[in-house]
Amino acid sequence: MSTEKRLARYALTSKGTILFALIMLSIAVSAELTGPFIAKTIIDRHISGIEQPWYESETNEHSVQFDGNAYTREAYLPEHAWRGDEVQILQIGTGFYFTREPLPTEGERTFENGVLSIQQEDVTYTSAADTLTAQEVLSFYEPEIGFIVRWLLLYLSLVTIAACFHYGKNFYLQKAAHKIVQRMRVDVFNHLSKVPVRYFDHQPAGKIVARITNDTEAVRELYMTVLATFFSSFVYIIGIYFALFLLDVRLAVMTLAVLPLLFIWFKLYRKFAARLNRTIRAKNADINASLNENVQGMSMIQAFNQEEQQMNSFDQLNNEHYRAQANLLNVNSLTGHNLTFVLKNIVFVALIWWISGGTAGLVTLGVLYAFVDYVNRLFEPVNQVMNQLANLEQARAAGSRVFELLDEDGADVDDTSTPRPTGEVVFHTVSFSYVEGEPVLQNISFQAKPGETIALVGHTGSGKSSIMNLLFRFYDPTNGRITIDGVNTKNYSPQALRAHMGIVLQEPHLFSGTIASNIAYGKPDASKQEIEEAIRLVGGSHLFKNGLDEIVTEKGSTLSSGQRQLISFARALLANPAILVLDEATSSVDTETERIIQTGLQTLKQNRTTFMIAHRLSTIQDASHIIVLDKGIILEQGTHNDLLRKNGHYAHLYKLQQGQVS
Structure with a gap:
């Protein structure tokens, strides 16, 4: 479906409000267009009528x-x-x-x-x-004064009515535009929750944000300004031509020659402007992505003295955006006032020639005045349409980018629930590739019994995180299958599966709000007592001097890494998952905080199957089962003592970390 049709479908969601606004617009335009007819009547009947x-x-x-x-x-x-x-x-x-x-x-x-x-x-x-x-002249005009005053009062009333209806039109069109864009943003945001995680692996956050904010804002201008301008201009032009034909058919036919010229110009403009607008929207998204990346990494930029390099990179993006804008400005300049000014003067020259040559026949002063007035008015909406072509193309380009995001494959959120599993997890010869032909996991097989702790060990890129991605169904295996309590994970909806799973990351993600709201993120209906109990069980009660109602800024930047990690542990504990994943959960904290966290870990791991990703082998010695990975395959597996007795890869890593080998 084309972008125009999809934008029209969104407009139909507020069709009642838009239709009401357009009816008000039609009434306002009709009232305004009576002006020249009233002027003609006053001139011909009451001023020139003295003759x-x-x-x-x-x-x-x-x-x-x-x-x-x-x-x-x-x-x-x-x-x-x-x-x-x-x-x-x-x-x-x-x-x-x-x-x-x-x-x-x-x-x-x-x-x-x-x-x-x-x-x-x-x-x-x-x-x-x-x-x-x-x-004496005034005495002959005296009978006309009452009529002229009445006509002027009628015109003043019509102008007042038109102003009121224009206000109503603006109010309801803006209301509809805001409602449509609100619905579009909600649709885009909801769709983001359905899009597979792999999509976000290849899309900078700034570009996605630009589509939800900047691009939808450009679409709002379409419904609020462009739509009103095009429709009012259409009504104006139809009304003006109707009036021109009432005044003089031959003169009206002469002005019809303007329409095919405008149509040709419109097609040429869209041909050149569409490409430029798509480029501008893309460059704008790149700028947003760059800004997002620089703001988040400003401490690193300054630490490595890379301010100038980042400035040069941003300046290049900004210049590319400027050049595209400049090219579009050249196109817009050709289609704006210059075009309508030339066309209007051509029509006036033709009109003067027509009348002065006697071809038009007898034309009264009132008819001539009204005709000139209507021709002037004819080019006002034409000029407005030409000036809005740029906004139209921007809205089309922005709309196509929004719809590209909405067209990304996604799965509907499934609200069905499943009973809490016991936590038996089995990988049956699982293989997986992010990119076809480049496997990251090959024939992975292991079993995690309920209540066990499974540790995954290996160098960076060995496949530890990929196993967790498959377990959470962020991705599905290329070959093989994963079962929980004997049921293939593909038979669960991702939402039903994740409802019984929890995760604690090396760098926990906190949301703006309070400490309490972050702990209750996985269980929004939790009571204050439950939240306090969760943070107490992981040993973090005494670390928050201002209590659980303390405000948390974006990413929890005002909290220490240990405090953020304890909040993450309490969040996982409160959600009470059957399967828990700890991804380097203690690697970024100090020794004292790690001791507190290790105490909390014992509480957290009780009565649930736990997967631990670790580089520091001292933290996983108590694991029920340790799996050693290398380049996507399992090298060894067993308990800590078993693997030390084998004196293989794990034993070498352990001795290396203990300083027993050089």
């Missing part, structure tokens, strides 16, 4: 007293009212002239020595005329 026929009449509310007689415009005389002689008022420049012998209104007008002349090609029409004073 329409007047008749001597009986005195009435629309009559004017002049030279001892009452005169009324034909438009205001009832059908069967008495009419006397027809008279006429004509304007030349700023002067107005009264004649009792009506003349044609078309032609060149002159007034000299009391005679008014109208020149039409080879024919001249003349009549005696009186020059009207300013007061």
